[in-house]
Amino acid sequence: MTRNRLRSTPVPGHRDEYTGVDFNLGFHVRSYVLDLNYRVGPNRLTSVATLQLDNWAPLSSLTLDLAAGMRVTQVTGSGTAGQNIVVSKFRQSGGKLRLKFREEIPVDSEFSLTIRYSGTPRPIRSAWGEIGWEELENGSLVASQPCGAPSWFPCDDTPDEKARYEITVTADSPYSVIANGTLISKKVSGSRTTWHYRVEHPMATYLATVQVGEYQQLELGEAAGTAVRAWVPAQLKTQASEEFVQQADMLALYSRLFGPYPFDDYTVVVVEDELEIPLEAQGLSVFGANHIRGDHAWERLIAHELSHQWFGNSLGLAQWNDIWLNEGFACYSEWLWFEHADNIPAAESAREFYGELARKPQDLLLSDPGTRDMFDDRVYKRGALTVHALRTMLGDEAFFRMLHRYISVGRHAVVELVDLKREVLQESRKLGIPDSEVDTLWTVWLDQRELPAFPA
Numbered sequence: 001m002t003r004n005r006l007r008s009t010p011v012p013g014h015r016d017e018y019t020g021v022d023f024n025l026g027f028h029v030r031s032y033v034l035d036l037n038y039r040v041g042p043n044r045l046t047s048v049a050t051l052q053l054d055n056w057a058p059l060s061s062l063t064l065d066l067a068a069g070m071r072v073t074q075v076t077g078s079g080t081a082g083q084n085i086v087v088s089k090f091r092q093s094g095g096k097l098r099l100k101f102r103e104e105i106p107v108d109s110e111f112s113l114t115i116r117y118s119g120t121p122r123p124i125r126s127a128w129g130e131i132g133w134e135e136l137e138n139g140s141l142v143a144s145q146p147c148g149a150p151s152w153f154p155c156d157d158t159p160d161e162k163a164r165y166e167i168t169v170t171a172d173s174p175y176s177v178i179a180n181g182t183l184i185s186k187k188v189s190g191s192r193t194t195w196h197y198r199v200e201h202p203m204a205t206y207l208a209t210v211q212v213g214e215y216q217q218l219e220l221g222e223a224a225g226t227a228v229r230a231w232v233p234a235q236l237k238t239q240a241s242e243e244f245v246q247q248a249d250m251l252a253l254y255s256r257l258f259g260p261y262p263f264d265d266y267t268v269v270v271v272e273d274e275l276e277i278p279l280e281a282q283g284l285s286v287f288g289a290n291h292i293r294g295d296h297a298w299e300r301l302i303a304h305e306l307s308h309q310w311f312g313n314s315l316g317l318a319q320w321n322d323i324w325l326n327e328g329f330a331c332y333s334e335w336l337w338f339e340h341a342d343n344i345p346a347a348e349s350a351r352e353f354y355g356e357l358a359r360k361p362q363d364l365l366l367s368d369p370g371t372r373d374m375f376d377d378r379v380y381k382r383g384a385l386t387v388h389a390l391r392t393m394l395g396d397e398a399f400f401r402m403l404h405r406y407i408s409v410g411r412h413a414v415v416e417l418v419d420l421k422r423e424v425l426q427e428s429r430k431l432g433i434p435d436s437e438v439d440t441l442w443t444v445w446l447d448q449r450e451l452p453a454f455p456a
Helices: 234-243 247-258 299-307 324-341 346-358 377-394 396-409 417-430 435-446
Strands: 027-039 044-055 059-065 070-079 087-093 096-105 110-119 124-126 129-136 139-143 163-172 176-179 182-189 192-203 210-213 216-223 226-232 265-270 279-281 284-287 315-317 413-415
Touching: 027 210, 070 087, 070 096, 096 110, 139 279, 163 176, 163 210, 176 192, 216 234, 216 247, 226 234, 226 247, 234 265, 247 265, 247 299, 247 324, 247 396, 284 299, 299 324, 315 324, 324 346, 324 377, 346 377, 377 396, 377 417, 377 435, 396 417, 417 435
Parallel strands: 027 163, 226 265, 265 284, 315 413
Antiparallel strands: 027 044, 044 110, 059 096, 070 110, 087 096, 124 129, 129 139, 139 210, 163 192, 176 210, 182 192, 216 226, 279 284
16 A cells, blocks of 8 residues: 555555545656646636556546535546556545546556646635635735645645646736746746746645745845745835845755755745735745834744745655644754854753743643644644754754754655654764663653653
């Protein structure tokens, strides 16, 4: 069952316990080619998605995730090596596109599906609010974590199923379209412009995004050979220049501490609307107008979102119960930035937030916080404190050596707790630290609800 999956542990049953969505079993999507025609005014999407797949089980049928608002009109298949892949029937129900094939597809086949669909894209209602494609006052954005990708394209929407992407969007010419990856071409035809992006590195579906708005490009510099830029509304250009003045310095610091920046460039998008929190995607981050005041009030979040390019985007999750591997390291990255920029030791930040956690309910299990609490601030802060406990135990030299190796080994794949612990043990054994001490740290911070003693 797990032969072609990126994760090392078996699929836990047939349903994602966090999102409540049934897994689409039997195959792996290698790439998505998305050709989107978007009318901004009516928020209307007419699309063709071509998926390249291979299967680790014989298939007489399969399912993909797709929201009801996107209505499929045609599905065709084709195979390699002379295979005749015929879709005999398709239907949509329960947030799934369900396909049946005329003949069973043998195991280890390579084939493609071309899906034509259209509709008015809307966010998906979830336990965490509305997620996915969202219409703005003047444009649209996509923020899909953890299961909103089906709001705009048919996919296998689970975090460990990474794929490569080609994203082409044709939209009304006054609007800029920003998507993941490298801009390959931009072609104007009459009152419409076509933007073509290519994602070379494997990407989880929840990190795929399209941002549409009337934006101007703002160059933010270069760091470690990586271009840093922003797309902002004209009226926010001055504030954004000040707010993101340290963005390249942040990227330079993280490249030194974590290893090379994992993607081709880094882009920030500032939308005209207010957003509750900034939003992460692969290779870019999205901020609301309320985060861009020109006074550096949200500096920690600018650092936080950038660090997700390593923790969460390059190092993907195998399953959502490990969400602290994303958010704990990203929160600790905030402390590392202030340690560098303002000479505030990470230990001081850790002590401050330890005090906050101590005043909150002690009912969260970091290794498995559950659907309700997976984005609770305690996951972020306790996760960061766990990272600080590792740093305290190993010392700076061994800690950052461990971190470099952990990030390098997991680059553009997925990670689990076993991967982090393996790298920790490699350093702790060199230092003569008993395995039992590492096991104890693991247990008290990850597998017990009560807050442990402050790491010292």
